[in-house]
Amino acid sequence: MSATEFTTDLRDVEFVLFDQLHVHEVLSSFPRYADYDRDMYLSIVAEADRIAHEIIAPINKIGDREGCRFDGKGTVTTPKGYPEAFKFMSDNGWIGLVADTEWGGTGLPHIMEMAAGELLTGACVAFATYSGLTRGVANLISSFGSPEMKERYVRKLNQGRWAGTMLLTEAGAGSSVGDNRCKAHPTDRPGVYTLEGEKIFISGGEQDLTENIVHVVLARVPNAPPGTKGLSIFIVPKFIPNDDGSLGDRNDIVCVGIEEKMGIHGSATCTMSLGSNQPCFGWRIGDENAGMRIMFHLMNEARIMVGVQGESTAAAAYYNALDFAKERIQGPDIHDVANGWTPSVSILKHPDVRRMLMTMRVLIENMRSLLFTTALRMDLADLSADAEQRERHANFVDLMVPVCKAHCTDCGFDVTRLAMQVMGGYGYCGDYPVEQYLRDNKICSIYEGTNGIQAMDLLGRKLRMKNGVLFMEWLAEFTAELDAAKGKGLDKEVTELEKARDQVGAAAMHLAKFAFDGNFSSAMLHASNFLTALGEVVLGQHALAQAVTARRLLDAGEGERAFLEGKLANLRFYCFNLLPHATTLSRVIRSGDETCLESELFAEV
């Protein structure tokens, strides 16, 4: 461990995978993963960790300092080392991790994509954007494309020979995707359109990593209904593939500029012009006007992966800060102050620094557990033989997507901010990587739907889906876990969690009533507060799950005592220091105060 080098915690990754989730046992009951044993999973984690350290982490700082370059004529050059690293990832099967081997993928379960993803993403989040989007586009075309589209694109995307992007955002259509104006005109070839418009903020819209780029674009066909219901989705390749798979004509989708931005400098954020000089051909996926439904498919997975971005950069920052705190000598031990002058000690000894480090640690370990659990439930939603079970797992994933995306990115930023605080002025300066992690981390709460939009999705859609079943099922599962944890020496913490669970339940009921009465602004005023409160309780649930696991191992005399006792301390700290905030938020939500909705406010400008 070092205050400057990229550091990971494989012990904790393995604890969640094997001791807590029993991935090797749970998945081996399904034919698809019958041959995967613990050693196989361990070797995947170890290899991802090696690649993260040896191949990816070394390009992180270079990418930040050098950034992407645009030549003014449509060409974008990524930072030094990016093309070689991307080629390595492609050649070694790290792009289409979950996709079937017959479609060029590696065939791993989602949980391993998540575990490997944490290590690989934390090493360089900017670089991870290229493979993440490629994976998502391959998955989207696999699920919704015609057999011919699948044949043409999916293998090459999964192999990383071609990269994928998603083009939703326009200058006038950010969060309000339904305001998209990009036009799609039918041609005389069925399913083929010419597209016209401009998209902004497109990650990887142009790059020098792959020979071709497969854009998926939202656009509006003639006479489409307004809003999201009138959006269709198209494959728009940079080079139109010939029937034999070779690259054909250059399509008129061109990068006309890239953004200067706060972080992720190695990820090219492009303005893309479609059809401004020549026809820009697009191939429609699915039916006309079905674009949003299809795009949501890509967005669910992408949103969880953004949660991983938030958590993994925060984890990298935490390990640096922890090491720094051990080394940095400053100020006397508080017990010695009364004795006059005493030598300075490591800042790790100061209570305020310990508070910050503990907050960071517990948030990271709880987020890791939440993200891995959600990925495992994705696997179970795909694999379970029983339709009811499949639906239950899918419900869990649907409910947790906004929590993973928004709460993990908010907490991730907080953790990274604390890492800088622990390091004082050194943390603020470029010799240490934490200032880059902080800058890189911020975008996670903004793209893939801002966290405010995630909160509205949770409250306005997920809580109402299937008459509230998603939330009720989660409550029932959590209650069963709380009951099972009683009598194991964790009762005080269980009581705190029960109180917080009831508070979040009361907040949900309160907000549901607003929605029922058609009082949407009162409900949405508290959407973010509600998401945070739920996220805080969910992270408490994961602290409990880990503590229960640790207790079991301790009682059995297995595992490393100090590490396992650390999990019990995590739960204690979380319940008495961080969880009470969920109760405060529940009170805020139910306070009836709507000051900020008063129309006179902000009128002076």
Ligand SMILES: Cc1cc2nc3c(=O)[nH]c(=O)nc-3n(C[C@H](O)[C@H](O)[C@H](O)COP(=O)(O)OP(=O)(O)OC[C@H]3O[C@@H](n4cnc5c(N)ncnc54)[C@H](O)[C@@H]3O)c2cc1C
């Ligand atoms: C580095 C980077 C990479 C990106 N990559 C991609 C990409 O690959 N593809 C792509 O299509 N887009 C991409 N984006 C765009 C990104 O998804 C949008 O920036 C984001 O969705 C927010 O849109 P906006 O910036 O227009 O903000 P706005 O929509 O203007 O939002 C501004 C604020 O208002 C709030 N707000 C907006 N509408 C509402 C509402 N109805 N109710 C409550 N609050 C609201 C938002 O939460 C936010 O706080 C990227 C952006 C960046 C910066």
